[in-house]
Amino acid sequence: MVERILPARHDAPLHGVAATRRLEARALAAAPSPPLMQAAGAAVERLALALAPHARHIVVLAGPGNNGGDGLEAAARLRRAGRPAVVRLCGDPARLPADAAASLQRAREAGVPFIEPSALPALGAQDLLVDALLGLGGAARPAQGALAEALTLLAAQRAPVLAVDLPSGLDGDTGQAALGALTVRADHTLALLTLKPGLFTGAGRDHAGTVWLDRLGVDGLGLVVAATGPEGPAEAPTAWLRGAAARRSPPTLPALDPRPGDEAPRVPARGAAATIRRHALHKGSFGDVAVVGGARGMLGAAVLAARAAHAAGAGRVWLSPLDPSGARLDPARPELMLRRTTAWTADTLRQATVVAGCGGGGAIAAVLAGLLTHAPRLVLDADALNAVAADAALRDALRARRSRGQASVVTPHPLEAARLLGCDTGTVQADRLAAAARLADALGCSVVLKGSGSIVATPGETPWVNGSGTAALATGGSGDVLAGWIGGRWSAGLALPVPPDLHELTAEAVWTHADAAERAGRPLLRAADLVEVLAGVGAGAHGAANGPDGPDGA
Numbered sequence: 009m010v011e012r013i014l015p016a017r018h019d020a021p022l023h024g025v026a027a028t029r030r031l032e033a034r035a036l037a038a039a040p041s042p043p044l045m046q047a048a049g050a051a052v053e054r055l056a057l058a059l060a061p062h063a064r065h066i067v068v069l070a071g072p073g074n075n076g077g078d079g080l081e082a083a084a085r086l087r088r089a090g091r092p093a094v095v096r097l098c099g100d101p102a103r104l105p106a107d108a109a110a111s112l113q114r115a116r117e118a119g120v121p122f123i124e125p126s127a128l129p130a131l132g133a134q135d136l137l138v139d140a141l142l143g144l145g146g147a148a149r150p151a152q153g154a155l156a157e158a159l160t161l162l163a164a165q166r167a168p169v170l171a172v173d174l175p176s177g178l179d180g181d182t183g184q185a186a187l188g189a190l191t192v193r194a195d196h197t198l199a200l201l202t203l204k205p206g207l208f209t210g211a212g213r214d215h216a217g218t219v220w221l222d223r224l225g226v227d228g229l230g231l232v233v234a235a236t237g238p239e240g241p242a243e244a245p246t247a248w249l250r251g252a253a254a255r256r257s258p259p260t261l262p263a264l265d266p267r268p269g270d271e272a273p274r275v276p277a278r279g280a281a282a283t284i285r286r287h288a289l290h291k292g293s294f295g296d297v298a299v300v301g302g303a304r305g306m307l308g309a310a311v312l313a314a315r316a317a318h319a320a321g322a323g324r325v326w327l328s329p330l331d332p333s334g335a336r337l338d339p340a341r342p343e344l345m346l347r348r349t350t351a352w353t354a355d356t357l358r359q360a361t362v363v364a365g366c367g368g369g370g371a372i373a374a375v376l377a378g379l380l381t382h383a384p385r386l387v388l389d390a391d392a393l394n395a396v397a398a399d400a401a402l403r404d405a406l407r408a409r410r411s412r413g414q415a416s417v418v419t420p421h422p423l424e425a426a427r428l429l430g431c432d433t434g435t436v437q438a439d440r441l442a443a444a445a446r447l448a449d450a451l452g453c454s455v456v457l458k459g460s461g462s463i464v465a466t467p468g469e470t471p472w473v474n475g476s477g478t479a480a481l482a483t484g485g486s487g488d489v490l491a492g493w494i495g496g497r498w499s500a501g502l503a504l505p506v507p508p509d510l511h512e513l514t515a516e517a518v519w520t521h522a523d524a525a526e527r528a529g530r531p532l533l534r535a536a537d538l539v540e541v542l543a544g545v546g547a548g549a550h551g552a553a554n555g556p557d558g559p560d561g562a
């Protein structure tokens with residue numbers, strides 16, 4: 009069955025190249041009927057007909073491996089159905105793998121014309137190009153000869169492109185455009201057997217277009233898990249695509265007056281952050297957030313983080329600017345309270361969720377050691393991360409928190425992640441999932457590696473690839489809002505009988521933050537406006553009973 013994947017709306021298991029090959033081998037051993045390649049060809053045929061029902065030409069570019077075999081199988085079926093499919097074969101027919109050779113034979117028997125590039129018909133918007141050049145086995149070396157010629161020809165066409173399994177040249181594990189400018193930019197990608205992480209992070213979203221999936225019947229074999237949970241005999245996912253958090257489970261009523269020291273069971277509570285405010289709760293139920301940042305000239309970053317924490321449902325939000333001459337009030341949000349960093353004692357810090365670094369400049373380094381020692385819940389962003397990267401003692405202090413039961417989230421963009429890992433940005437972006445996991449293990453933290461398809465990694469957990477968001481968030485201040493939003497959600501989650509675990513909570517916050525860009529529906533969403541959109545989400549999640557300004561609220 010071909011299904012459309014809406015990345016922001018569905019959770020889905022993602023399998024990298026090695027996991028997909030294992031799954032394929034297990035599926036082939038079960039001798040499925042029809043055989044996998046024939047099922048793949050049928051899926052390509054179905055989608056091609058749905059996308060281009062009035063095509064005068066369907067041109068299948070078939071490569072030298074089994075991806076080409078899928079294309080040949082589809083061409084054979086289309087031709088048998090009386091459709092105008094032709095094939096450009098870029099590979100030696102005598103050296104095709106066995107399955108692809110059998111598909112070539114079927115295409116020949118169906119009367120499929122095999123064309124030279126010079127005979128390519130002029131294609132229009134109603135026609136279709138099928139990219140069956142490279143799939144899982146591509147991307148390892150530069151394209152040459154007939155393959156390079158076909159990729160060049162494809163890039164110059166105006167007809168829509170349907171990529172089979174992966175856009176040719178896109179690395180299925182990392183989302184890197186491994187063939188540079190020749191990497192196919194598809195309008196649609198039909199993933200086969202599995203969704204690959206590379207479709208949703210790095211350059212993947214821009215190259216894949218609309219993603220479709222056909223599991224070729226292997227879901228019936230129990231080889232793929234349908235939702236997060238015990239994985240049993242299924243092939244363990246490499247990562248999870250994070251879809252609509254809010255729809256995951258029914259609302260949960262928060263506990264009344266949780267007492268300090270109450271032991272909450274630490275089990276993953278999916279969707280537990282989607283709660284409603286009980287009438288008798290008070291601001292103390294939702295905890296305090298302290299935002300420490302805003303050095304001279306950078307107060308705005310800390311204000312944005314504080315506003316976001318407040319919008320997320322924290323009970324009280326303290327703004328502690330690092331510039332002593334900084335503002336004494338946020339006139340647009342007088343609810344925020346100002347407190348000098350020197351006024352924080354170890355005792356008061358121990359009650360707070362701390363968000364540190366937004367616009368912190370060099371001044372953050374001086375206060376970081378105290379925050380690392382005392383804050384039970386700590387979100388580090390921007391200059392706090394640069395300070396940690398530059399100072400081995402701070403790195404050790406961050407790492408040591410986990411063994412004391414203190415939890416930390418770091419939210420680097422790729423350059424900050426590179427500084428923390430001691431490598432360059434290119435290395436981080438070349439494998440974002442691996443970089444985030446390495447950083448999580450090295451620092452003992454949950455890591456949000458920002459960028460297209462943000463990664464959420466936590467030691468011992470399967471990472472999430474965030475599915476929501478648009479480039480409307482690519483503007484100054486969105487990161488500050490995210491850090492504050494995570495802190496605020498974390499704090500508000502304390503009111504739940506079962507607070508969500510950190511991995512789940514962080515993924516939920518990342519999803520809702522990026523989803524706001526889709527909700528707003530604007531090409532660019534300025535950070536202060538983003539907070540206002542998020543405030544609506546916070547109200548939906550926490551205020552259904554009373555509304556955001558109900559009697560229990562501020």
Ligand SMILES: NC(=O)C1=CN([C@@H]2O[C@H](COP(=O)(O)OP(=O)(O)OC[C@H]3O[C@@H](n4cnc5c(N)ncnc54)[C@H](O)[C@@H]3O)[C@@H](O)[C@H]2O)[C@@H](O)CC1
Nearest residue numbers: 044045048072073074075142143144145146149150151173
């Ligand atoms: N075997 C089967 O029954 C199935 C195969 N499937 C398809 O098979 C694909 C994987 O097939 P393969 O492992 O054969 O890999 P590919 O078909 O992706 O490509 C491998 C071939 O391309 C060549 N190649 C790679 N990079 C090149 C370059 N830069 N220049 C020139 N040649 C290059 C390799 O030498 C090899 O011949 C999947 O992506 C999927 O489309 C799926 O349909 C599932 C079923």
Ligand SMILES: [K+]
Nearest residue numbers: 139142172174
């Ligand atoms: K392809």
